[in-house]
Amino acid sequence: MDFVDEVHFEVQGGRGGKGCVSFRREKYVPKGGPDGGDGGKGGDVVIKVDSRFSTLFDLRRKKLYRAGNGLHGKGKNMHGKQGKDVEIHVPPGTLVYDEENCMCLGDLKNEHEVLIVARGGKGGKGNARFASATFQAPDFSEEGLPGFRRKLRLELKLLADAGLVGWPNAGKSTLLAALSAARPKIADYPFTTLAPNLGVVTLGDYRQFVLADIPGLIPGAHLGKGLGDRFLRHIERTRVLIFMLECTDDQYLDTYSSLIRELKQFNDSLLKKPRLIVFTKIDVLTGEQKDQLPEKIDGNICFPISSISREGLELLKKGIAVHLEYHHNA
Ligand SMILES: Nc1nc2c(ncn2[C@@H]2O[C@H](COP(=O)(O)OP(=O)(O)OP(=O)(O)O)[C@@H](O)[C@H]2O)c(=O)[nH]1
Ligand SMILES: [Mg+2]
CATH class of the missing domain: 2.70.210.12 (GTP1/OBG domain)
Incomplete structure (x- = not known):
């Protein structure tokens, strides 16, 4: 590495x-x-x-x-x-x-x-x-x-505008690849990503932002489980965090809470950053299942997406940009 x-x-x-x-x-x-x-x-x-x-x-x-x-x-x-x-x-x-x-x-x-x-x-x-x-x-x-x-x-400490956090295999690197020219390694097993990747996302109107993909987190990462929290420093300087949850995960609320816990253990100021929630891989859901996904979790807007069919990607890009702009001016 x-x-x-x-x-x-x-x-x-x-x-x-x-x-x-x-x-x-x-x-x-x-x-x-x-x-x-x-x-x-x-x-x-x-x-x-x-x-x-x-x-x-x-x-x-x-x-x-x-x-x-x-x-x-x-x-x-x-x-x-x-x-x-x-x-x-x-x-x-x-x-x-x-x-x-x-x-x-x-x-x-x-x-x-x-x-x-x-x-x-x-x-x-x-x-x-x-x-x-x-x-x-x-x-x-x-x-x-x-x-x-x-x-x-x-x-x-990498300089990125927005950072992706999620469990291993959630589809973080696939999203980075779908939104930018970055070509991170993608595979169907946990801990494919071993080090952070950056990609530049262009919005089509000369605006752009830098997105960071870091290795997956698991419960107990702050105790050194999995790759641990050793890469979290690379999202300390982002302005927005994007929580990636798999749409097929029945326990997504627990998954979300476990991510919050890991971030808090590392540096609780990470929780002061605005968050977006992304439900990944919605191409595997039926229309009815998609309708059942929540619109908000913990007051944060949810974006259902598929990096493969590209459904929801434009909306997500805009959502990130709006948050970045808002928190730039704030
Ligand atoms: N069907 C479907 N599969 C997806 C989608 N996004 C990612 N995948 C698959 O999910 C698996 C994991 O994707 P990665 O992007 O490597 O996941 P990751 O979150 O970066 O995983 P780590 O690097 O291990 O933390 C791969 O087999 C991808 O092809 C999607 O939108 N739809
Ligand atoms: Mg990855």
Whole structure:
């Protein structure tokens, strides 16, 4: 599985270069003045958003990123070159924490956004900088300063507008595939989806929203049952949750309550999000059975759909869009 949503590593800014001690040597000038240049600044370690990435997979191995050291100053007032920066590329939705004090250093959302996580040290001054009218021949210079070093924890929390939650096999991935160009794996057994998938849903009038499909939840997921609640963080930032219930499930109210329980255990603020209920796979029902499905559960509107016959999909898309708009303005 290539999906990695948490990594730990250390970063180290480059050391500043040393200032130089040097005196001018010219023909016919017996005692030249000081001309030692400054050391170059150490390079920075920088984290940068690159939307070609969708996971932190490529960062899982390396334990230390070190920027280049500044070069030492030289005679003839030549300053040392600045150390090379190191860029670490992450997908949009990456949160950066200082591992020691758990402080959030940045929440990187937009393409090309950058965050400096370890500054390079200052270069030392060369002896030329210490000369004055009364002190014309300083024979010392400064050392460069070490770069900043810290331990980081990076956490990816996908950025999606709406998230699908439901038991395994409820038809979440099939719906994502029916509404977007995403091609998640679909199969007739539970836990087909092992990592979140995102898809862009277009509404036909230039509006669009991002839909997230996550692995199925089962009762006790917060205790680690099934794949557990480990992917719920990826719906924490959505504005709307879509509860997926199988239309043939006689116990759909219990199924709904068990989903609510799992979300609450993970983070009860998930329950503050507006919800839509979807009854899936209605192509297997007769007209009469369809009529028996409730219009609302717990005050939330129900949308009966089939991702195969496409019945109800347009209405669902509009329903999601209306909720998104409403909660955007609210
Ligand atoms: N008849 C019918 N079958 C469907 C429909 N939607 C999904 N299915 C079938 O239901 C099974 C499960 O679908 P998935 O989309 O993989 O279910 P999921 O909720 O993503 O499952 P997990 O990834 O395991 O959590 C597959 O065999 C699908 O073909 C539908 O609208 N009608
Ligand atoms: Mg799936």
